[in-house]
Amino acid sequence: MNKAIIKHINKLQQKKYRNEFGEFLVEGVKGVGEALEHAEVQQLIVDGKRRDEDQLAGLILAAQKKDIPVEFAGHNEISDIKATETFSGILALVSMHDNDLEDLVNDMPIICTVGVRDPGNLGTIIRTADWFGISNILLSGDSVDAYNPKVVRSTMGSLFRANLRESEDLVYDLRLMKDDGYEIVALDMKGDDISKLEPSKKSIYLFGSESHGVDKELDSLISKRYTIPGAGKAESLNVAIAAGIVMSNL
Amino acid sequence: MNKAIIKHINKLQQKKYRNEFGEFLVEGVKGVGEALEHAEVQQLIVDGKRRDEDQLAGLILAAQKKDIPVEFAGHNEISDIKATETFSGILALVSMHDNDLEDLVNDMPIICTVGVRDPGNLGTIIRTADWFGISNILLSGDSVDAYNPKVVRSTMGSLFRANLRESEDLVYDLRLMKDDGYEIVALDMKGDDISKLEPSKKSIYLFGSESHGVDKELDSLISKRYTIPGAGKAESLNVAIAAGIVMSNL
Numbered sequence: 233m234n235k236a237i238i239k240h241i242n243k244l245q246q247k248k249y250r251n252e253f254g255e256f257l258v259e260g261v262k263g264v265g266e267a268l269e270h271a272e273v274q275q276l277i278v279d280g281k282r283r284d285e286d287q288l289a290g291l292i293l294a295a296q297k298k299d300i301p302v303e304f305a306g307h308n309e310i311s312d313i314k315a316t317e318t319f320s321g322i323l324a325l326v327s328m329h330d331n332d333l334e335d336l337v338n339d340m341p342i343i344c345t346v347g348v349r350d351p352g353n354l355g356t357i358i359r360t361a362d363w364f365g366i367s368n369i370l371l372s373g374d375s376v377d378a379y380n381p382k383v384v385r386s387t388m389g390s391l392f393r394a395n396l397r398e399s400e401d402l403v404y405d406l407r408l409m410k411d412d413g414y415e416i417v418a419l420d421m422k423g424d425d426i427s428k429l430e431p432s433k434k435s436i437y438l439f440g441s442e443s444h445g446v447d448k449e450l451d452s453l454i455s456k457r458y459t460i461p462g463a464g465k466a467e468s469l470n471v472a473i474a475a476g477i478v479m480s481n482l
Numbered sequence: 483m484n485k486a487i488i489k490h491i492n493k494l495q496q497k498k499y500r501n502e503f504g505e506f507l508v509e510g511v512k513g514v515g516e517a518l519e520h521a522e523v524q525q526l527i528v529d530g531k532r533r534d535e536d537q538l539a540g541l542i543l544a545a546q547k548k549d550i551p552v553e554f555a556g557h558n559e560i561s562d563i564k565a566t567e568t569f570s571g572i573l574a575l576v577s578m579h580d581n582d583l584e585d586l587v588n589d590m591p592i593i594c595t596v597g598v599r600d601p602g603n604l605g606t607i608i609r610t611a612d613w614f615g616i617s618n619i620l621l622s623g624d625s626v627d628a629y630n631p632k633v634v635r636s637t638m639g640s641l642f643r644a645n646l647r648e649s650e651d652l653v654y655d656l657r658l659m660k661d662d663g664y665e666i667v668a669l670d671m672k673g674d675d676i677s678k679l680e681p682s683k684k685s686i687y688l689f690g691s692e693s694h695g696v697d698k699e700l701d702s703l704i705s706k707r708y709t710i711p712g713a714g715k716a717e718s719l720n721v722a723i724a725a726g727i728v729m730s731n732l
Contacts, residue, residue: 356720359547365713390716463615473726480727
């Protein structure tokens with residue numbers, strides 16, 4: 233295996249190189265399988281010693297059928313790869329795919345994260361949306377990016393079914409959507425009881441990061457606010473839990 | 483500051499030493515504040531250079547009022563402390579408090595985790611329960627322990643308001659509770675729609691780890707099963723999200 237490939241892989245741990253090359257990493261059998269099915273895979277890297285294991289052999293075959301190059305890595309090469317955790321036998325280099333705003337205009341609501349910086353939280357939100365059949369995900373520019381390896385892993389394959397847009401100017405995007413008839417709905421501490429929420433397909437549901445709440449700049453665009461009523465003393469709900477509860481009401 | 487204290491602190495990163503000493507670590511202003519209010523704090527360790535900062539000075543005063551010893555650490559000592567992330571200026575050594583089964587018998591339902599190994603998931607479940615005013619938490623022996631530093635941190639202080647029991651034999655505990663009139667309710671893939679759940683205070687809600695589902699051994703004890711209906715292609719919901727949605731229905 234070419235040393236340049238390992239260098240390239242390790243660079244893709246960083247956002248600036250992911251954006252430069254338009255590629256990101258997917259680790260593990262489950263994620264790579266989903267990527268081969270739903271995304272544009274550039275290359276597979278497989279632990280050469282484990283190539284005959286059933287699951288890995290199946291993925292290698294699937295890649296070869298699509299003329300996707302497969303590289304086999306030796307022991308030393310694997311130890312040079314900076315994977316999220318220990319190298320899980322297989323990884324894929326996958327093309328990033330960002331959508332235009334109009335690609336999110338379809339027969340479904342939109343989940344929008346504002347400044348969600350924890351990769352596990354963003355990944356879990358994307359996975360939960362997929363569970364409820366919601367594919368439209370709009371991310372503010374200051375959210376962790378969806379191609380961060382920890383986000384990718386915690387989406388458990390749901391990333392590849394998401395209809396994703398990373399917005400460079402969220403206020404601008406939301407204004408356009410509002411002009412198009414969308415209702416901007418936010419979860420915060422001072423809204424109506426969430427049980428009163430009436431689901432609508434032309435709605436954008438905002439989830440702000442816990443420490444900041446929903447951005448003040450967006451305030452004027454929000455037409456409805458809901459609260460998940462609590463009975464205890466906890467200061468707040470985790471943003472992914474809050475999003476999950478809202479989505480279960482849609 | 484005594485070197486033995488640093489050794490002791492670092493040992494408390496490991497479960498076997500936490501159990502041996504009956505103590506665990508709480509890091510950061512928020513957690514230490516909650517510990518001083520709700521738990522038995524043995525000792526505070528404070529970054530000596532930062533002792534005059536408002537928040538830290540307030541906590542030092544609160545500790546001194548309760549005759550809790552406060553140690554000030556110098557630069558070198560701090561770099562010897564293995565905290566979860568960078569040392570956040572303050573940490574507390576706190577006594578572990580495990581409850582008997584009968585301590586969980588009160589006017590509230592019980593949240594029970596079965597084999598939940600991810601610290602972030604367990605911490606988030608405890609925090610979410612606190613949000614909904616549910617303090618009774620029963621953990622199976624193969625769950626991550628609640629005093630793991632990552633669990634402590636992700637409960638965001640809710641740990642100290644929890645009425646917690648780590649069960650050594652969950653099947654035995656659940657049998658006793660069932661004999662006492664409790665209903666064992668599980669979330670799984672083949673139950674009734676969660677919207678049909680009728681909350682009861684004499685219920686124990688089981689949440690299994692994602693890869694195993696609820697333990698087969700417990701099967702015979704479960705009298706009701708519910709499902710969170712999904713419309714998408716995700717294989718499963720994250721266990722903390724599932725627990726959050728169930729708790730929002732209680």
